[in-house]
Each structure stands twice: as structure tokens, then as C-alpha cells.
Amino acid sequence: MDALKHASKTKDKTVDPLVVAAFYKFVQLNDLASLQDQIESCCRENNVFGIVLLAPEGINSTIAGPREGVVKVLDRIRHDSRFSDLQWKESFATKQPFRKLRVRLKKEIVTLGVPGVDPTELVGTYVKPADWNALISEPDVFVIDTRNNYETEIGTFKGAVDPGLDSFSQLPSWLEKKIDAGEQPRVAMFCTGGIRCEKSTAFL
Known part of the structure; x- marks a missing residue:
């Protein structure tokens, strides 16, 4: 009986790890304010925190939350045909790595500072x-x-x-x-x- 009680208490204390999803995509965007509102609303509804950068050249983000919530956010983004092939990398955390959610509009999703550089038009060869x-x-x-x-x-x-x-x-x-x-x-x-x-x- 004591062993069963101990097992029950241990199970109650078990916390499913949070999913951390990192993703980006270079794609031309001209409706940044609308995307910002949609993504921010979806994240808040699903208890997902992190940072999402949106710029005319695309999206760059790392978000974290319960798996179900992260999946819903990713599904919402991929529902947009421009992101239908979006891929992400997953890791896990026992505590929320982000203190808040930030969905920001930027000039670039990664700052190079050189106008006219467009990876959707010209980019190097990918190496496996x-x-x-x-x-x-x-x-x-x-x-x-x-x-x-x-x-x-x-x-x-x-x-x-x-x-x-x-x-x-x-x-x-x-x-x-x-x-x-x-x-x-x-x-x-x-x-x-x-x-x-x-x-x-x-x-x-």
C-alpha cells in the first residue's frame, strides 16, 4: 500500500516537458500587421510564449509551450499557403524559457543591413x-x-x-x-x- 501511495504521489508531480519550436522562412510578405494580430492571438489562446519576428522578407521565430498549444500555433501559421511547407526544429524544456510573448514587425528577420538581399531570389547550394x-x-x-x-x-x-x-x-x-x-x-x-x-x- 505504501509503495502504491508513493507511486501515485510521484506521478502527480510529473510534469510534461514544454516543446520549444524554432523556425524561419524567407518569403515575401505584405500583410504584416494582419499576420501579427493572427499569430499573437493564437499564441495567447494556447499559452504559448516566445518571440516571433515578421518582416517583408519572411518570418523568424522561437516559441515554447505545451505541445498541444505549439502544434495549434504551427498549424495556424501553416494554414497560410505561404507557409504550407514550413519546417521547424524541436527541443524540450522543463520550465518556460520565455517570460512573455513578443510578436514584432521588423525590417529584416535577421539583420544583415544590406538592402536588396533576397534569399528567395538567389541563395547558396544546400549541403546535406x-x-x-x-x-x-x-x-x-x-x-x-x-x-x-x-x-x-x-x-x-x-x-x-x-x-x-x-x-x-x-x-x-x-x-x-x-x-x-x-x-x-x-x-x-x-x-x-x-x-x-x-x-x-x-x-x-
Whole structure:
């Protein structure tokens, strides 16, 4: 009997982990205020917190909440045909990592600071994880770590060049000084989630 009581108490204290979903997509948007209202309302109705950035170039977000709530928010976003193929990466948390919900309108979903850069028009070639190590091992490939300093301090790929960035917006000036298309025709870039690589290869 005592064992059963203990098991019951333990079960009562069990808390399902919160789902953290990170996603982005470059797509032309011209109804930002309407999207902002729809996404914010859906998040609040489903107890989902986090940050959602909307800009004329697309969406960039990390949200967290109960799985059911996060799924409803993602379904609401994907119901829009422009986001029907939206993909996300999941992780889990035992506590809510965000103190509040912020759905903001921005000039860019990731700030490069160079007008006219459009990954929907021109972007680099995607490399599968299984092919990455072979690519960066080739002697004529110039490998660039596009992450910020606090990220590169944790570690990077052997042979990768670290531009020493405090912010992503510093990358264009560094690239203009370091990259010569005639001398280095093959450039491989990496970041954390892919968004900075898309934007920076579009710049190149």
C-alpha cells in the first residue's frame, strides 16, 4: 500500500516537458500587421510564449509551450499557403524559457543591413549533413563560420575561418575584404539554424 501511495504521489508531480519550436522562412510578405494580430492571438489562446519576428522578407521565430498549444500555433501559421511547407526544429524544456510573448514587425528577420538581399531570389547550394565533412576537407573550399563570438567560443569546425563577429551585420564588410570570387570560387558557410547562411550566401 505504501509503495502504491508513493507511486501515485510521484506521478502527480510529473510534469510534461514544454516543446520549444524554432523556425524561419524567407518569403515575401505584405500583410504584416494582419499576420501579427493572427499569430499573437493564437499564441495567447494556447499559452504559448516566445518571440516571433515578421518582416517583408519572411518570418523568424522561437516559441515554447505545451505541445498541444505549439502544434495549434504551427498549424495556424501553416494554414497560410505561404507557409504550407514550413519546417521547424524541436527541443524540450522543463520550465518556460520565455517570460512573455513578443510578436514584432521588423525590417529584416535577421539583420544583415544590406538592402536588396533576397534569399528567395538567389541563395547558396544546400549541403546535406552527410556531405558536409567531405566538402570542408577539400583544399579549395574556404570555410566561414558566420556565428557571433559568443557562439564560436564554444567550438567550431577545424579549418573554419572565424570573422570575429559581435553581430551578423558586421559580416558584409568582412566578406568584401576577404572574398575574391576569382581566387576563392568555392565558399562554405555555416551557422546555428541556417538562417544566417541563407542570408549571407544571398549577399555573396
